Amino acid sequence: MNTSPSRREIRVQIESRFEFLDLVQQMAEDVCRVSGFHRNSTLNVGLAVREAVVNAIKHGNRQEAGKRVEVIFRLGSRKLVVVVRDQGVGFDPENVRNPLAASNIFRANGRGIFFMKNFVDDVVFQRLNRGGMEVRMEKKIEKRRRGRHGAGTARASEGGEVG
Ligand SMILES: Nc1ncnc2c1ncn2[C@@H]1O[C@H](COP(=O)(O)OP(=O)(O)OP(=O)(O)O)[C@@H](O)[C@H]1O
Numbered sequence: 001m002n003t004s005p006s007r008r009e010i011r012v013q014i015e016s017r018f019e020f021l022d023l024v025q026q027m028a029e030d031v032c033r034v035s036g037f038h039r040n041s042t043l044n045v046g047l048a049v050r051e052a053v054v055n056a057i058k059h060g061n062r063q064e065a066g067k068r069v070e071v072i073f074r075l076g077s078r079k080l081v082v083v084v085r086d087q088g089v090g091f092d093p094e095n096v097r098n099p100l101a102a103s104n105i106f107r108a109n110g111r112g113i114f115f116m117k118n119f120v121d122d123v124v125f126q127r128l129n130r131g132g133m134e135v136r137m138e139k140k141i142e143k144r145r146r147g148r149h150g151a152g153t154a155r156a157s158e159g160g161e162v163g
């Protein structure tokens with residue numbers, strides 16, 4: 001495991017097709033694994049990235065194949081930052097429904113952002129000047145201890161509640 005403070009970056013660009021989801025999720029998990037994340041954290045980051053990319057393809061780019069989704073993995077010595085950018089019109093995260101509200105509890109969708117906020121330490125949404133939306137997810141690296149690869153626990157962040 002490289003513990004140097006230098007930052008490493010991987011950039012991927014995909015067409016707006018759901019068939020690439022497994023590939024991006026797998027890539028996120030692989031980046032976590034080589035960075036020393038616990039097994040549970042690795043799976044959680046993979047799921048958060050998948051939800052962000054689904055949203056970018058579906059709500060952002062509206063599955064227009066010509067529009068791209070960019071995924072950037074920035075790996076520092078203490079944390080992983082994953083940025084997902086689309087080429088849509090963007091949205092206001094303040095207006096997103098709270099999936100825990102009684103009136104929403106039986107809805108079949110509306111949980112992706114809620115999951116993202118629970119799976120990583122920090123989620124920040126930003127409209128891009130060039131158009132489109134950027135989701136920035138941050139996860140601290142808790143080093144594996146004494147070979148216990150499954151020791152991590154899914155951690156609900158304080159910011160878990162949505163809008
Ligand atoms: N990249 C994006 N561009 C535009 N709108 C977005 C984007 N991401 C999310 N949204 C908006 O935020 C809403 C909530 O997203 P969220 O992922 O929580 O739920 P969902 O995608 O509607 O359903 P689910 O993820 O549970 O299948 C979406 O319905 C959409 O209106």
Ligand SMILES: [Mg+2]
Binds near residue numbers: 051054055111112
């Ligand atoms: Mg979603």
